[in-house]
Amino acid sequence: MLESYILKKRQQKDILLMTHIVMGYPDFEASYKIVKQMVEAGVDLMELQIPFSEPMADGPVILHANQKAIEGGSTVLKCFEFAQKVAKDFSIPFLFMSYANILYKYGMEQFADKMAAINLKGAIVPDLPPEEGKNYITAMEKNRLAPIYIFSPETSENRMSYLSTHGAGFIYCLARKGVTGKATSFSNELTTYLERCRQATTLPLAVGFGVKDKADVDFLKGKADIAVIGSQTIRVVEAKGPDAAGDFIRSLF
Amino acid sequence: MKKRGYYGNFGGAFLPEILIATFDELEAQFEKIKQDPKFWDTYVQLMSSYSCRPTPLTFARNLTNYFGGAKIYIKREDLNHTGAHKLNNVMGQGLLVQKMGKQRVIAETGAGQHGVACATMAAKFGFDCTIYMGEIDVIRQRPNVFWMEQLGATVIPVTNGTRILKDAINEAFRDWVSNMDTTHYVLGTACGPHPFPEMVTYFQSIIGQEARKQILEIEGKLPKRVYACVGGGSNAMGLFSGFLNDPVELVGVEAGGKGLASGLHASRLSSDDASPGVAQGYKTYFLQDDDGQMKETHSISAGLDYVGVSPILADMHDKGLARFESATDEKVIAALKLTMQKEGIIPALESSHAFAQAFEEAPQLSKDEIIIINQSGRGDKDIFTVADALDDPKWKKFIKTKAEEYHA
Numbered sequence: 001m002l003e004s005y006i007l008k009k010r011q012q013k014d015i016l017l018m019t020h021i022v023m024g025y026p027d028f029e030a031s032y033k034i035v036k037q038m039v040e041a042g043v044d045l046m047e048l049q050i051p052f053s054e055p056m057a058d059g060p061v062i063l064h065a066n067q068k069a070i071e072g073g074s075t076v077l078k079c080f081e082f083a084q085k086v087a088k089d090f091s092i093p094f095l096f097m098s099y100a101n102i103l104y105k106y107g108m109e110q111f112a113d114k115m116a117a118i119n120l121k122g123a124i125v126p127d128l129p130p131e132e133g134k135n136y137i138t139a140m141e142k143n144r145l146a147p148i149y150i151f152s153p154e155t156s157e158n159r160m161s162y163l164s165t166h167g168a169g170f171i172y173c174l175a176r177k178g179v180t181g182k183a184t185s186f187s188n189e190l191t192t193y194l195e196r197c198r199q200a201t202t203l204p205l206a207v208g209f210g211v212k213d214k215a216d217v218d219f220l221k222g223k224a225d226i227a228v229i230g231s232q233t234i235r236v237v238e239a240k241g242p243d244a245a246g247d248f249i250r251s252l253f
Numbered sequence: 254m255k256k257r258g259y260y261g262n263f264g265g266a267f268l269p270e271i272l273i274a275t276f277d278e279l280e281a282q283f284e285k286i287k288q289d290p291k292f293w294d295t296y297v298q299l300m301s302s303y304s305c306r307p308t309p310l311t312f313a314r315n316l317t318n319y320f321g322g323a324k325i326y327i328k329r330e331d332l333n334h335t336g337a338h339k340l341n342n343v344m345g346q347g348l349l350v351q352k353m354g355k356q357r358v359i360a361e362t363g364a365g366q367h368g369v370a371c372a373t374m375a376a377k378f379g380f381d382c383t384i385y386m387g388e389i390d391v392i393r394q395r396p397n398v399f400w401m402e403q404l405g406a407t408v409i410p411v412t413n414g415t416r417i418l419k420d421a422i423n424e425a426f427r428d429w430v431s432n433m434d435t436t437h438y439v440l441g442t443a444c445g446p447h448p449f450p451e452m453v454t455y456f457q458s459i460i461g462q463e464a465r466k467q468i469l470e471i472e473g474k475l476p477k478r479v480y481a482c483v484g485g486g487s488n489a490m491g492l493f494s495g496f497l498n499d500p501v502e503l504v505g506v507e508a509g510g511k512g513l514a515s516g517l518h519a520s521r522l523s524s525d526d527a528s529p530g531v532a533q534g535y536k537t538y539f540l541q542d543d544d545g546q547m548k549e550t551h552s553i554s555a556g557l558d559y560v561g562v563s564p565i566l567a568d569m570h571d572k573g574l575a576r577f578e579s580a581t582d583e584k585v586i587a588a589l590k591l592t593m594q595k596e597g598i599i600p601a602l603e604s605s606h607a608f609a610q611a612f613e614e615a616p617q618l619s620k621d622e623i624i625i626i627n628q629s630g631r632g633d634k635d636i637f638t639v640a641d642a643l644d645d646p647k648w649k650k651f652i653k654t655k656a657e658e659y660h661a
Contacts, residue, residue, distance in 0.1 A: 053414065053546040054532045056426050057269045063413055076544045100267050100531040105545035127267045127534065131257070152271040154433075159273065177271055178431035 002093055002121045002146040002169035006204045006225060009044055014221045016044035017252060018206060020097065020230040022065040023048050023082050024074025026237075031082060033242040034233070039090045041249035045226065047124060048086070050079045050098040057126040059179035061231040076102060084118035093121040095148065095169075100128040103136065112139035122146030122169045130166040137166055148172055151200070153193050160200030170204040170226060173197050175211065181231030184210025186219040194223045217252050227252075258447020261571060262529065263537050263564035266446040275433040280448045282353055287455065296345055297459070303344070303377070304334035306459065310467040310625070315595040316612075323477060323618035325611065326625045327598065328464045328492065337601065337630030338460060338488045339370035343439055345456030347374040350437045357381040357436040361425045363390055363418035363484065364556035364603060365397025366630055367441030372406035374439075382406040385424040387417040390555045396634055415549050418484075418559045422533050442485025443563040446534035450565050454490040461495020464625055472623055478502040478614070481627040482606040483522070483577065484556045486563030488629035493575065502576060505566060506610040508552030509579035517551035521562040522570045522577035529567075532560075537567045553582040553638065554602035556630075580609035586642045588612055589632060601630035602638060 009016055019038050023031055035046065051069040055062065087094050096115065103111045103125060115123065122145055128136060130149070140147040146169025151160055153176060164171065173194065175184045184190075197205055207220050208228030217227045229252070236248045257280070258264045268276055286292040300306040309332065313325040330338040343360075350358060358380045362368030368384040375382035384401055388410045391398055401408050414420035422445070429438045443453040468476055479496060481489035483505040493503045510518035513526075519540070521527040527538040530545055540548045540560045552558040569575040580588070585602060588609035593599055600608055604627065611626045618624065632639065640648040 054419065054423055056423055056533065057271075057430070059427070067414065070546055101539075101541070101545040104531050104536075105528075105541070105543070126269045127531070129266075129268060129270065129273065132265050132267050150270040154271055154274045156274065163270075174271060177433070179427045182431075 001144055003204065005093055006170060010204070010225055013044070015217060015224065016226045017042070017217070017249065018045040018047060018226050018228045019043050019233050019249070020047040020049060020228065021233070022051055022062060022069050023079045024051065024069035024072055025065040025234075026068065027072055028074070028078065028082055030237070030242045032086065034237060034245045035086050035090065037242065037246035038233075038249050039092055041246040042253065043092065043249055045093050045095065047095050047097040048079070048083050050076060050096060050102050052099040052102055055099060057179060059181035059231065061181040061234050065234055076106060080114060080118060083120055087119040096120055096123040098123070098125060100125055100132070103128070108135040109139045112136070112143045112145055115145055116143035120145070122148050124148045124150070124172060126150060130163065150174060151197050153177060157196070157200055160197065164201035164203060167203060170206050171197065171201050172228070173205050173207045173224065175207050175209045178209070180209060182210060186216055191223060214252050258451060260450070260565045260568035263535075263567040264447060264450060265536050267531050267534050267536070268446050269430060271430045272433065275429075276446060278353065282349055283448045283452050286349065286352070292348070296348060296456070299344055299348070300341065300459065304340055305332050307463040307467070308332045310464055310471065311598070312471070313596050316592065319595055320612065320615040322616040322620065323622040323624045324472075324620070325615060326468065326476070326623060328460060328625055328627045330460060330488065330627060330629050331600065331604070331631035335366070335370045335373050336634065337366040337370065338457060338491060339367045339441060339630070340373070341459055341491065342441065342453050342456045342487060343367070343370045343374040346437070346439045346452070347378050350380065351378060353437065355435055355437045357383070357432065358439050359383045359385070359425050359428050359436055360439045360441055361418065361421035362386050362397075362441065363421070363558060364554065364601070365390065365394035365401070365634065366556065366601075368401050368406070368408070369397050369404070371439050371441070372401045372404035375406060376404050383428065384408045385411050385421040385428070387411050387415070387421050389416045390418065390421070393555050393638060394634065395637065417550070417555070419533065419547065419561070426533070442487040443490045443565060444485045444533070444535060444537070444561055450535070450563055453487050454494060454565060457487050457491025458494035460488065460491035460627065461493060463495075464492060465495040468623065468625065474623070475499050475501055476623040476625045477618060478504055479625045479627070480504045480506060480607040480611045482557060482603050482629060483507050483562060483566060484519075484559050484603060485561070486566045488627055490563060490565055492625070492627040503569070503574070504610060505575055505577045506606040507577060507579045508550075508554060508557035508606060509581040509584075510551040510553070512581050513579060518579065519550035519552045519558050519560070520579040521560070522566065523579040535561075535564055537561050537564045538570075553585060553642065554606070556601070556603040557606065578610045580606040584609040586639070589639065590643070598628070599632035600628045601632045602635045604629045605632070
């Protein structure tokens with residue numbers, strides 16, 4: 001499903017682009033405008049983050065967006081309504097990103113059923129490793145949704161294969177240690193690590209954390225299938241407003 | 254699939270991938286020291302030479318007479334070096350850091366007691382030290398911030414979220430995922446991902462081991478009940494550990510804040526306001542809304558002002574192995590005042606919660622029954638908060654004069 005979409009798209013493009021928004025930041029109207037701009041500018045996939053009060057893996061930019069979204073009244077229910085609308089209005093695949101507690105409180109099965117019902121394709125839940133996510137994996141599989149797992153530079157080969165067995169869609173490779181939105185050096189070290197990732201899985205590879213401009217995206221061509229732009233789009237929207245999102249995306253090609 | 258660190262339905266290790274290898278190493282090292290009988294001896298030796306272990310078990314004769322019920326004993330963790338039970342945990346983890354060959358430690362702190370203890374340990378062992386502390390707690394606990402900095406630690410005020418203990422924990426994790434090669438995160442309480450709840454309990458169990466031995470020596474019998482305040486739950490787990498296989502009732506006392514009905518409290522186990530959830534790497538009862546967003550908590554004591562609670566205590570709660578109560582800010586201040594006046598002992602605001610509940614129950618017990626209260630820390634750190642609560646005019650005058658001296 002998600003994987004075959006990625007493989008098909010890759011026949012037309014050197015690298016695909018995935019972007020990230022926090023739903024309800026700065027508000028839902030702006031969120032919709034950002035999605036529209038990005039899809040029209042040629043983004044291939046999008047992560048829709050359901051905000052959480054304790055986003056442990058996120059750095060200052062996305063952390064701030066999470067807090068503001070919650071303060072502004074971004075509830076799980078409103079996020080579902082928003083996701084349903086964008087998935088209906090735009091033809092690219094949309095994924096949820098959130099933290100384990102949001103799914104746990106909603107109920108793992110109910111959450112996956114809901115995702116399928118509103119036509120979402122997969123989810124990234126950074127604090128739910130397979131060891132703790134048995135119900136989640138089962139529920140996602142039942143609905144033919146992709147549980148997306150993460151490789152880090154610290155992940156051993158053994159664990160990479162283990163994660164690959166439980167994952168679907170693609171693997172999200174962290175370009176470096178740390179949290180989202182900090183600088184990354186695009187170096188030989190990163191190339192070697194991505195070769196290691198490629199060896200460990202047949203799933204497509206997405207690379208995120210610190211990817212911010214055309215040079216970074218170009219660097220990843222031939223080494224990965226998807227470049228993930230997270231914090232940088234939020235920074236651009238904060239500085240120039242939602243209407244700047246499209247031009248920013250076009251500057252990456 | 255290997256599931257680790259579960260206590261009934263609670264605990265686990267909900268870790269971001271980047272920390273998996275770090276936790277594998279930590280767990281392996283902890284298993285190794287648990288198997289090594291020499292390690293515990295080294296630890297006890299360190300605690301008896303660098304700190305005041307065993308800490309005394311004090312008979313509170315005047316309080317006992319005043320209430321006319323059970324004999325009241327106080328376990329004096331306030332006499333531990335740095336003035337609280339926190340040192341037990343940090344010295345244990347410090348020895349572990351040495352074994353792992355890391356050079357830097359980081360920690361979160363609420364009341365600042367764990368931060369001071371950690372900065373002390375870092376100074377003694379020669380580690381670099383960074384302490385994360387919620388901005389609100391920095392204001393509430395200025396004297397501890399002063400000491401942490403004097404001890405050579407860098408104190409970073411956390412301005413995210415509710416700006417208290419849970420936010421400091423998140424920020425410490427964010428540091429750790431960037432620096433785990435050189436750095437160990439000295440988590441201060443029996444919460445967080447496995448092996449922390451078990452490991453912190455292991456080091457704190459020295460409290461319960463001593464207390465059990467001491468009461469048998471003094472009284473020749475076990476207490477009827479033991480009381481401990483519960484923030485994250487490390488001092489409670491420490492005391493309870495000594496009596497798990499005995500016919501002793503374990504009573505945990507949470508922060509009742511302005512009363513359970515007001516919603517302004519930090520009572521996870523003694524109110525109906527909390528529900529099971531997953532955050533900060535583990536599963537337990539959290540004070541959260543229906544979406545799973547964490548709520549603001551309230552307590553007069555920074556150290557009990559926390560949304561989650563030890564998964565071990567959550568399990569004991571569900572299984573009825575311990576009883577959980579709450580004490581309001583008002584009752585806590587009254588208990589603190591009474592303890593000072595009757596015994597010449599100044600418990601921390603956190604510990605005063607345990608005193609408040611024990612004072613409610615002591616008169617109902619008979620004179621041949623015994624209770625032990627864990628005085629987890631000393632109260633002089635709370636001088637600003639307590640002076641405010643008592644509305645002491647002489648203190649206010651002193652502060653004004655002092656400010657004038659600084660030309661403020």
